[in-house]
Amino acid sequence: MAKISIPHNALVFVGDGRKALVLRNEGDADFLNLKTERVFTDKNPSTHEQGTDRPGRTYSSVGPGRSSVSQTDWHALEEHKFAHEVAATLERIVRERGIEALVVVAPPRALADLRKAFHPDVKKRIIAEIDKDLTKHPVDQIERHLAA
Secondary structure, eight states, X not given: OOOOXXXXXXXXXXXXXXXXXXXXXXXXXXXXXXXXXXXEEOOXXXXXXXXXXXXXXXXXXXXXXXXXXXXXXXXXXXXXXXXXXXXXXXXHHHHHHTOOOEEEEOOHHHHHHHHHHSOHHHHTTEEEEEOOOOTTSOHHHHHHHHHO
């Protein structure tokens, strides 16, 4: 990964399907000093804890055949919903504060959800996207990953 130049006052969004951090660079492009602006968490239990019914069955219109209907993945649906909620909040922050630069760090699946959910105004300000899960790391380690 090439070194990313993150300017002063740029936002760094670090998130996955359940947790997201909005960090602001109080340092400069050479020496990052990320400060936590906002933390988002979502209570998203696994699918088997969310869905109580067994998957349904369908009957063939011809003959005695039956087949099962796949179970809804409630966990994945909640992650998509969380990405849209976080993207809307990030849009508000970008507009209210006049943010010029944004770095997005998320695992591939969450990054795809965010790309779909981001408003064009937010997309224009993205200077880098990193497909990595850093949500469980403390801020100082996130700084080290971005500075490497």
